[in-house]
Amino acid sequence: MDDHPLFRQALAGTxxxxxxxxxxxxCEDFRTLRERLESHETVSLILLDLxxxxxxxIAGLPFLKGQYPHIPVAVVSARDDLEVVQTAIACGASGFISKVSGVPSLQAALDALLRGEEWFDGLEQLPDEDPLTPMQLRILNGVQRGLMNKQIAFEAGITEATVKYHLSNIFxxxxxxxxxxxLALTR
Known part of the structure; x- marks a missing residue:
């Protein structure tokens, strides 16, 4: 999914x-992606533009991984600095594909991702990351939507103390x- 029609079609062709x-x-926007996910039972891979x-x-990634933890999501972005990639990893991304990648690199990435492997474009050595759990991703999504701890707890079916515990681990x-x-890091 990408907001530029030409890139979206080129990516689909690849x-x-x-x-x-x-x-x-x-999908040209996040709303369309959510609608499609609700109406399809099997999705093998999501390519998500930032x-x-x-x-x-990156705010859409925690939502996707919290709601659909079994679907791999690869971020596709022109912003490919290490901080963005690390944030994507922490939010559960299975891969990161830079928009400046050539077709052979994009083909290699898609091939790896569709085989269930991770792919982080052009990064020789990634630091060891401790990705957020599905519950932590749901809580992060609540924070991004401006919900208070009490509201997040109600939505997630957990106590407010558990939300605070998860938030400290997310921090x-x-x-x-x-x-x-x-919020500044995940926007």
Whole structure:
């Protein structure tokens, strides 16, 4: 999914080259992706752009991994600095594909991702990451939506104390100390 029609179509064409039997669905925004996920039982891979018109930066990734933890999500972005990649990893990304990659690199990435492997484009050595759990991703999504701990607890079916416990672990994993820092990092 990408907000630029030309890139979206080129990406879909490359996916068809790598996996000719794959059914490719194109989504121009996050709302369309959510609707499609709700109506399809099997999805093998989501390619997520960080610049969609209706979601702020990486904020869509925690939602996807919290709601659909079994579906691998690879981030596709022109922003490919190490901090962005590390944030994507912590939020559960299975891969990261830079938009400046050539077709052979994109084909290699898609091939690896469709085999269930991880792919982090152009990064020789990634630091050991401790990714967020599905519950932590749901809590992060609640924070991103501006919910208070009590509201997040109600939605997740857990206690407010458990939300606070998870938030402290999220802060530690993401290397931040406050909600504002967390929001700045994940937008």
């Amino acid at each position: 996916v068809q080259l790598v996996a000719p039997d794959a059914q490719v669905e194109l 610049n969609l018109p209706d979601v702020d930066g 530690r994993k993401m290397g931040v100390q406050t909600r504002n820092q967390l």
